[in-house]
Amino acid sequence: EMVMTQSPATLSVSPGERATLSCRASQSVSSNLAWYHHKPGQAPRLLIYGASTRATGIPARFSGSGSGTEFTLTISSLQSEDFAIYYCHQYNHGHTFGQGTKVEIK
Amino acid sequence: VQVLDSGGDLVRPGGSLRLSCAASGFTFNTYTMSWVRQAPGKGLEWVSAIYGNGGSTFYADSVKGRFTISRDNSKNTLYLQMNSLRADDTAVYYCVKESSDYNPYPYFDSWGQGTLVTVSS
Numbered sequence: 001e002m003v004m005t006q007s008p009a010t011l012s013v014s015p016g017e018r019a020t021l022s023c024r025a026s027q028s029v030s031s032n033l034a035w036y037h038h039k040p041g042q043a044p045r046l047l048i049y050g051a052s053t054r055a056t057g058i059p060a061r062f063s064g065s066g067s068g069t070e071f072t073l074t075i076s077s078l079q080s081e082d083f084a085i086y087y088c089h090q091y092n093h094g095h096t097f098g099q100g101t102k103v104e105i106k
Numbered sequence: 107v108q109v110l111d112s113g114g115d116l117v118r119p120g121g122s123l124r125l126s127c128a129a130s131g132f133t134f135n136t137y138t139m140s141w142v143r144q145a146p147g148k149g150l151e152w153v154s155a156i157y158g159n160g161g162s163t164f165y166a167d168s169v170k171g172r173f174t175i176s177r178d179n180s181k182n183t184l185y186l187q188m189n190s191l192r193a194d195d196t197a198v199y200y201c202v203k204e205s206s207d208y209n210p211y212p213y214f215d216s217w218g219q220g221t222l223v224t225v226s227s
Contacts, residue, residue: 034213043109043217049205055215087150091213095142095152 002026004088006098012106013078021101023071023088032092035064035073038100039084047086048073078103107131107216109184111201114221121191121225127184127201127218135159135179138204138212141186143197144220153199154186158207169195191225198222 003026013019023033031051038044046055048064051071061076075082083105088098113125127139140155154175155164163175174187184201201218 032211032213036214036217041219043219044200044214045217046213046215049213049215089150089213091211095140097150097152099149 002029002090002093002096004090004096004098006086006088006101008101009099010102010104012104014106015080016077017106019075019078019082019103021073021075021086021103023066023073023098025069025071025090027093028068029090029092031067032090033064033066033071034089034091035062036087036089037082037084038087044087075103107203109201109203109216109218111199111218111221114199114223116224116226117191118227119192119225122187122189123191123223125186125188125199125201125221125223129182129184129201129203132203134177134182136207138207138209139175139177139184140202140204140214141175141184142200142202142214142217143195143223144200145194145197148197151197155204156184188223191223193225196223196225 005024007022033051035048036044052064063074065072085100085102087100108130111127136158141153156175172190176185198220200220202214203216204212205215
């Protein structure tokens with residue numbers, strides 16, 4: 001069974017600071033990894049696919065890296081709209097999501 | 107691109123419910139569509155998918171035999187018929203557009219806002 005583990009569960013960051021989120025897969029998913037931004041009550045939004053490709057309209061402050069089992073989402077300078085929950089999603093073996101990292105205002 | 111999911115409600119255990127998803131802004135019949143759910147306090151779980159022409163369907167083990175996904179390409183609408191509902195089916199259900207059709211490695215590029223299904227007596 002594929003398991004996606006995100007860390008930390010909660011990240012407290014000040015506006016303008018950098019945030020680094022991690023996602024680990026229990027087995028290799030190659031580069032078939034996506035990241036989503038989600039505010040409760042709203043539609044989740046695709047940020048990154050293929051581990052490092054920004055989706056259409058996503059600002060350059062969002063970047064993804066990694067392959068195999070270790071992945072990172074970096075937000076270079078947090079804006080107010082970036083405080084949300086972030087999910088990683090592997091689509092190499094079916095679909096499995098991480099439990100999410102909540103990015104909150106410090 | 108827009109997907110608008112609807113149909114969530116309070117239903118008793120063992121009951122049935124049909125969710126709908128109206129799609130616009132893209133050529134509906136050329137994309138695989140999925141349903142993804144999130145139970146209260148839990149993570150996201152993929153539920154079901156259907157190819158653009160409706161010819162093939164796929165289900166999570168947790169819903170196989172109880173849920174049926176379908177689509178009406180003439181109406182640009184996706185459905186999820188849910189039967190024999192259980193308390194652990196309680197969740198927000200999201201209609202999701204996949205990145206392409208017949209893709210062995212699809213990600214989800216557009217999501218609905220979600221519709222709440224509550225299964226309780």
